[in-house]
Amino acid sequence: AQSVAQPEDQVNVAEGNxxxxxxxxxxxxxxxxxxxxxxxxxxxxFLLKYITxxxxxxxxxxxxxxxxxxxxxxxxxxxxxxxxxSALYFCAVRDWGGSGGSYIPTFGRGTSLIVHP
Amino acid sequence: EAGVAQSxxxxxxxxxxxxxxxxxxxxxxxTLYWYQQILGQGPKLLIQFQNNGVVxxxxxxxxxxxxxRLKGVDSxxxxxxxxxxxxxxxxxxxxxxxxxSSGANVLTFGAGSRLTxx
Numbered sequence: 048a049q050s051v052a053q054p055e056d057q058v059n060v061a062e063g064n065x066x067x068x069x070x071x072x073x074x075x076x077x078x079x080x081x082x083x084x085x086x087x088x089x090x091x092x093f094l095l096k097y098i099t100x101x102x103x104x105x106x107x108x109x110x111x112x113x114x115x116x117x118x119x120x121x122x123x124x125x126x127x128x129x130x131x132x133s134a135l136y137f138c139a140v141r142d143w144g145g146s147g148g149s150y151i152p153t154f155g156r157g158t159s160l161i162v163h164p
Numbered sequence: 165e166a167g168v169a170q171s172x173x174x175x176x177x178x179x180x181x182x183x184x185x186x187x188x189x190x191x192x193x194x195t196l197y198w199y200q201q202i203l204g205q206g207p208k209l210l211i212q213f214q215n216n217g218v219v220x221x222x223x224x225x226x227x228x229x230x231x232x233r234l235k236g237v238d239s240x241x242x243x244x245x246x247x248x249x250x251x252x253x254x255x256x257x258x259x260x261x262x263x264x265s266s267g268a269n270v271l272t273f274g275a276g277s278r279l280t281x282x
Binding site for chain 2: 088090092096143149151154156
């Protein structure tokens with residue numbers, strides 16, 4: 048089965064500083080990777096995805112992610128953090144399996160990002 | 165466009181009682197998902213529908229959980245009887261047709277239904 052790991056439960060960063068939220072993956076074949084954000088009492092919102100092509104993917108709210116095949120990583124980045132970026136961030140991968148034989152979106156455990164004023 | 169609607173937002177029940185959650189996906193979205201999110205964990209897929217057919221329910225505890233999607237539109241997730249460990253947020257999501265077969269589909273989530281079992 049395909050999986051993602053988010054090694055940090057929490058990331059703290061000062062407003063205006065660059066931020067990185069880490070994700071590593073374990074897949075066979077070509078990985079399809081996603082980042083979602085969850086604000087308090089809200090559902091998850093899509094940020095960006097990597098399917099193929101340029102290793103640097105740009106997404107919503109100024110976020111970007113770099114796909115690194117040799118390190119099996121897909122870290123989320125932003126050049127200058129805002130207090131409003133404070134939220135839960137989830138990395139996800141397409142997985143194949145299940146009773147029906149289909150692609151299943153599988154999520155990591157999440158990383159809490161706290162941006163301090 | 166309207167988002168994914170879920171109700172109720174909050175529900176408190178005692179163990180062994182039953183509960184039902186409702187989801188109305190975005191119009192035209194063929195695929196509907198129910199996820200369970202326990203505090204401190206990532207969402208875990210319970211069941212995935214394609215139109216009104218079940219694509220995957222391998223992680224659904226079928227002795228107590230059931231779900232249906234009549235007419236391929238809205239869906240209901242039921243728990244009967246509930247256990248303490250069912251306390252979680254139940255997230256419904258949907259995705260449009262066209263990318264499901266490649267796994268590139270982007271999910272749109274509802275706000276979730278928070279269940280507390282006492």
